[in-house]
Amino acid sequence: MPTSYGLMDHFPSDGLVAGFASGLTKVAVGHGFDTIKTRIQLNPTFRNHGAFHVLNATLKREGFLALYKGVTPPAVGWSLIDSVLLGSLHTYRLFLFHNGMTEDDSSGMGRRLTLLGHSLAGLFAGLTSAPLATPIELLKVRLQLQMQKAVSDRQFKGPIDCAQQLVRSEGVLGLWTGFTGGLLYRANFFYMFLAFEACMRGLSRFHGMPYEPSIGVANLVAGGGASLCFWTLAIPFDRIKNQMMAHPYPLPYSERTSIPRPSVVSIARQIYLDQGLRGFYRGLLPCFIRAFPSNACAFFVYEGLLRMLGAEQTRR
Template identity: 30%
Template sequence: MKEFQSTRDLQMEEAKKTIPPYMKAISGSLGGTVEACCLQPIDVIKTRLQLDRTGNYRGIVHCGASVSSSEGVRALWKGLTPFATHLTLKYALRMGSNAVLQGAFKDSETGTLSNRGRVLAGFGAGVLEALVIVTPFEVVKIRLQQQRGLSLELLKYKGPVHCAHTIIREEGLLGLWAGAAPTVVRNGTNQAAMFTAKNTFDVILWKKHEGDGKVLQPWQSMISGFLAGTAGPICTGPFDVVKTRLMAQSRDGDDAKYKGMSHAIRTIYAEEGLRALWKGLLPRLMRIPPGQAIMWAVADQITGLYERRYLHPAPL
């Protein structure tokens, strides 16, 4: 009986060992930087497709080829600076805040985290990143990406800083938070699903439990991250389309086509049909799951090394 109690106490102590939020934040920010550099062209194509109301582009390949031929290959990396900065800060906030919220939802006696607590922590992290980082950075990114042409003199926005300054001057500070409502819904749902799914796939596929000291191989993290990043885009497609449309339109007058999230959904459905609410889904699936695969491959290595060195050091 004493041996059973001792084993149980040891398991509880192991469960209480957690990686500090700042390490989660660092791992996420580094993973986000690598992801942005690799996948920016897919994000540009997704944005162009979502803003295409007249059928100029006949799919992903045609869109990418058209942008490259008319604007140069470098145009596929338009908006990289705000995108990379936004991903680095977003993942740092997402991973760090999720770690803090998970700690708050853990059982104080056993140190275990329920599935409900994991979902709530992920949703809270998604809402926080949407309001603090994602919305203003994506407004700037989308405004830059929707511009067509090669001559800098003819473009309304000359760069990310100029774009942000112009939006604030013409539309007020809240112009940087255009499309905030669908972004909050999208990100909260995405992160609730993603963190829960990533943990589930780690356990099912690799018998990896958080805090157990086991370091996944990068290819294992990539598989779990890819699978975890697939469900969100399918579920939140309409919110992503609406977010993009609201962010792309100027708010400096009363002639804005879309008056808000609900009005945008109704208008797009009435004018373009149900399928239009999932425009850009394929490039999203080409970007988000691979992006999560890249991010988790980097993040898991960093947090895994921390676990092995500080939480489960090898005996001397």
């Protein structure tokens, strides 16, 4: 094993491929729940209502396909985001592994990356993906908040039209509105990948027992459980990020006049004054309902592809 290892010593092609496939899986399973969460958080019509009321109202008024409003940015974007997120995660894991952040595997199968190493890799990967994620999430949020059933009645006819209007009114940098909130939100991947690895190690203790899970089942369980841990800690920052991106909603968006961008502090203060601490946790139920199946499947695909490609080296 080399004594030092640079980030560029391993091109993360395997991680990029596995991450892209994981992103597609997450969109297919979870986008409808994300639409409900966004509307609960930001639409004043649903301020005092829960997830099932919002779901029922959306289906009655706009039909089933309304759940997939704004799906184009994440269908392409989340795949790219997860490709960067999980590709860089793979690179950071290898970098930390080859630079001494290792420990003896309790099963006696060699060295493995420490739990802190998995956590730091998740933190760095989350921050690395933020510049790409911000404009994609911004377009998604603004499209999801449109309540009109007919496309012709909506201000934004689609993601390209939304981006063009935003650039006309606020310039290219307007596409990165909410970036600081996105950084705070994505820093919570520290906890997601800590929880995933801790759960995988816990499940490995059943080795040799009649109810020992297969590696695929372990990935499903650990991925779903890690996502619940992530959202419990990240939802306040997601709420702030989305409010920053939606500003000045529910006031109309101007097509020509630049709108001052709110700060993390001003949005957090506004949420607290309007709704108290509970306001930071609006949308948590649909997050939980969506998070377990979508992330369980995403982790299953990601980890499975890494093993198939022979790329997993940090877990023994």
